[in-house]
Amino acid sequence: MPSLLQLIRHRKSNQVRVLWQRARETQAAQIVELAVTLPVLMILVVGIYDFGQAFNLKQKLAGAVREGARFAANQSTGDLSN
Template identity: 50%
Template structure:
């Protein structure tokens, strides 16, 4: 009798821990992807002529499977700000990475924005 009461609680707890671990992994990967993209976008003014496609590809390479999922994050062109060829002292680049996490118990949209001063 005790097993019938305790087992569902223990199973729900175990799956809750797994789900939380997956969402935490997704959050970390999305954050790293935004930083990688912002770093490349900050170097765009250094004669390297990086494009938004280059920045997007670098960011997506940093987060191949967030939360051990099968879908990739999204980075629209409007969420990428490249540095200009002659940036000011306080100019910045930014990249916003979004991901739709689908878990066992909950689903949520995760987004991270990274900002970096131009010139690296």
């Protein structure tokens, strides 16, 4: 017949084993969630960056057109011989 101390140790070791198993299952679930969401988040971040680059290019082009129009408006067109 096992002693009371042995029964308590056995029960605690079973509880610890169950806790570790649950922790491993939780970690595995977190890894799967990360594997599913990380590509979506990366696509979102790259899309935001790409949109920012396109918007910046649009602003630069609009500024260049504005400066070109301003330059052309200040040129005299009366005497074409010069």
